[in-house]
Amino acid sequence: MPTSNGVAVRAERVSRHYQMGSALIRAVDDVTLEVRAGEFLALLGSSGSGKSTLLNLMAGLDRPTSGAIFAQGRNLSELNPVELARYRSRTVGMVFQSFNLLPRMTLEENVELPLRLAEVDRAERGKRVADALERVRLEKRLTHRPSELSGGEQQRAALARALVNRPSILFADEPTGNLDSATGESIMELLREIQQTLGMAIVLVTHERPLAERFADRIASVADGKLVSDGVKP
Amino acid sequence: MKAGDLGELALRNLREALLRNSLTTLGVAVGVASLVAMLSLGVGLQEIATKRLSNSGLFDTVFVAPRLNIRGFGRPARATSAPAEKPRALDDDARQEMERLPNVVEVYPQIRFPTEVRYAGIPYSTIVAGVPASARGNGSFEGMQGNFFSAPDAEEAILQIEFAKELSEQASSLVGKEVVVRYAERQALGPQSRAADSASGEGNAGAGPGFSIIPREKKLRVVGIVETEPAAGFGGFGSGRLLIPLEVAAALRAAQVNDLRDVVRATSSKPTYSSLTVRAKSPSQVEAIEASIKKLGFSAFSLLDATRNLRLFFTIFDLLLAIFGSLALAVATLGIINTLVMAILERRREIGVLKALGAADRDVKQLFFVEAGVMGLLGGVFGVGMGWLIGRGVTWGTNLYLQRQNLPTAHVFSVPWWLVLGAIAFAVVVSLAAGLYPATRAARLNPVEALRYE
Numbered sequence: 001m002p003t004s005n006g007v008a009v010r011a012e013r014v015s016r017h018y019q020m021g022s023a024l025i026r027a028v029d030d031v032t033l034e035v036r037a038g039e040f041l042a043l044l045g046s047s048g049s050g051k052s053t054l055l056n057l058m059a060g061l062d063r064p065t066s067g068a069i070f071a072q073g074r075n076l077s078e079l080n081p082v083e084l085a086r087y088r089s090r091t092v093g094m095v096f097q098s099f100n101l102l103p104r105m106t107l108e109e110n111v112e113l114p115l116r117l118a119e120v121d122r123a124e125r126g127k128r129v130a131d132a133l134e135r136v137r138l139e140k141r142l143t144h145r146p147s148e149l150s151g152g153e154q155q156r157a158a159l160a161r162a163l164v165n166r167p168s169i170l171f172a173d174e175p176t177g178n179l180d181s182a183t184g185e186s187i188m189e190l191l192r193e194i195q196q197t198l199g200m201a202i203v204l205v206t207h208e209r210p211l212a213e214r215f216a217d218r219i220a221s222v223a224d225g226k227l228v229s230d231g232v233k234p
Numbered sequence: 235m236k237a238g239d240l241g242e243l244a245l246r247n248l249r250e251a252l253l254r255n256s257l258t259t260l261g262v263a264v265g266v267a268s269l270v271a272m273l274s275l276g277v278g279l280q281e282i283a284t285k286r287l288s289n290s291g292l293f294d295t296v297f298v299a300p301r302l303n304i305r306g307f308g309r310p311a312r313a314t315s316a317p318a319e320k321p322r323a324l325d326d327d328a329r330q331e332m333e334r335l336p337n338v339v340e341v342y343p344q345i346r347f348p349t350e351v352r353y354a355g356i357p358y359s360t361i362v363a364g365v366p367a368s369a370r371g372n373g374s375f376e377g378m379q380g381n382f383f384s385a386p387d388a389e390e391a392i393l394q395i396e397f398a399k400e401l402s403e404q405a406s407s408l409v410g411k412e413v414v415v416r417y418a419e420r421q422a423l424g425p426q427s428r429a430a431d432s433a434s435g436e437g438n439a440g441a442g443p444g445f446s447i448i449p450r451e452k453k454l455r456v457v458g459i460v461e462t463e464p465a466a467g468f469g470g471f472g473s474g475r476l477l478i479p480l481e482v483a484a485a486l487r488a489a490q491v492n493d494l495r496d497v498v499r500a501t502s503s504k505p506t507y508s509s510l511t512v513r514a515k516s517p518s519q520v521e522a523i524e525a526s527i528k529k530l531g532f533s534a535f536s537l538l539d540a541t542r543n544l545r546l547f548f549t550i551f552d553l554l555l556a557i558f559g560s561l562a563l564a565v566a567t568l569g570i571i572n573t574l575v576m577a578i579l580e581r582r583r584e585i586g587v588l589k590a591l592g593a594a595d596r597d598v599k600q601l602f603f604v605e606a607g608v609m610g611l612l613g614g615v616f617g618v619g620m621g622w623l624i625g626r627g628v629t630w631g632t633n634l635y636l637q638r639q640n641l642p643t644a645h646v647f648s649v650p651w652w653l654v655l656g657a658i659a660f661a662v663v664v665s666l667a668a669g670l671y672p673a674t675r676a677a678r679l680n681p682v683e684a685l686r687y688e
Binding site: 056059061062081082085086088089090094096100102104105113114116117118119122161165 | 235236238239243246250583584586587588589590591592593594595596597680681682685
């Protein structure tokens, strides 16, 4: 759910450093960024710029070296592992470049997985899985395994899995990176449609400026771990 | 995650790597089977030993003698013994009192006397012993040639095999034949004691002013030949080579060795026994009965300490068998650890996905834990089955060998319920312990690194 002041998630002077041998890698360096409820934000940057690290921090998959990330009025850095897992489960949805569907499960089972983790009643699950798959237009592929689907279909299934717990923020890490341009575009259109119909915030990580300019409400550019620009599209 | 979902996911994961998980489970099963086989062998042997020994009467028997007798052997009276307790005569009143004690099955006197047995006109010296009817269920008479006495008062005899061989080279041909037993009948002197003697009906009862010895003969039909020398405890009919029913032996009123001693130490006007054998329902009640008899004012002995030592021996024996049996299970434990660690490497990305979708460390840990537990449970169930089959096989083989050696068959294996349930529970616990390290390692995986893993 969005916070009362209309902010979905806010990173405040966040840094994430790694020690690689004797070198200190500043993957994210003192970044302050606010994602407003319901907006479509693109995090633009080249490979290794730190945009994915920033996304992981905001999605609660990683903890910052310093700084704070606020979501729903709580500082993620102060949450214990169980609370952080609950944040990932109930507040956040994630889509990855390589889809990350579990190959041994059918689409239906893959989409049901977050519901199992969130301990949603069995009776309610079937309907929610069907709704999510209908929204991405895969309602006829329930019993198929990921290997039986095209790349675009797999990403749509991953999108259904991200939506099924009705998150307030959807993080998409290069969701079109493994798709041809036409399929990638259809995925972007689907993301846009979902953002508009469900009213959730979307944070899209991409290195493709045209895609960001075409679909996002706002573009924040990242380079060398720092936020270099942040603004509403002209 | 809810328990049902956890179970479903764990089973699905186990099914996916079916061959590897089956082999791991088989490893657990072999381990459990070896443990069950070893322990059931121990239990089986213990049951055989306990049954044989309790049948032998060594451990459910209390041997009773008058206190007077014991002092008579030259032992000084113990200063600590209660002075108020006068030594009591071991007479019929005392016998009935003992019969009324709780858990006492029977009380009988020991009758054993030297005789001359005539067969085919040739005399043979031997010892006759009276056998109580209850000895029919005695392990000593299992597998005997012929039969046990047809009735408690039947004029029949059972020969010990060595003695039978003395009588005839074809020992088995003696069954159904008649032998003549020559013995010394004791007749009390004086009308009063004569009446008392015959009233008691017991051959061993004969205290009084004195007795005379008259040679007698008795024809007995041989009904059986017993392989081993039956031993009904140190107060029983052990070392008798010609066995006759106790009632018959009593009716013969044959002179016994202790008669000479009793006649010079007559303290009671009533007939007395030199000793009585008291049989308990089970060895566990012997201690209480022994104490009660001592309270009545008699000396009582049992081989209880020997049963305690036997239990101690089997406890150590079982422990050693369990340790050897557990070695295979220990190897199987390494198999589980190996399989689950491999699974972590293979499912690294999957663990990352689960965490990204909201799985807590605890969920991942439990998932691996349940997988280990299921392998343990299945391995335990199969293992118990395998152990049981091994036991059946060994019993079959052993009995085949015993039959060829003309020995009675025996159940060398015993798989009691506690062993079945205990082995399965042990397999689950050991598997969970084996799963602890992999599960903890899986739970600690960093999701960002796990998702990056190809």
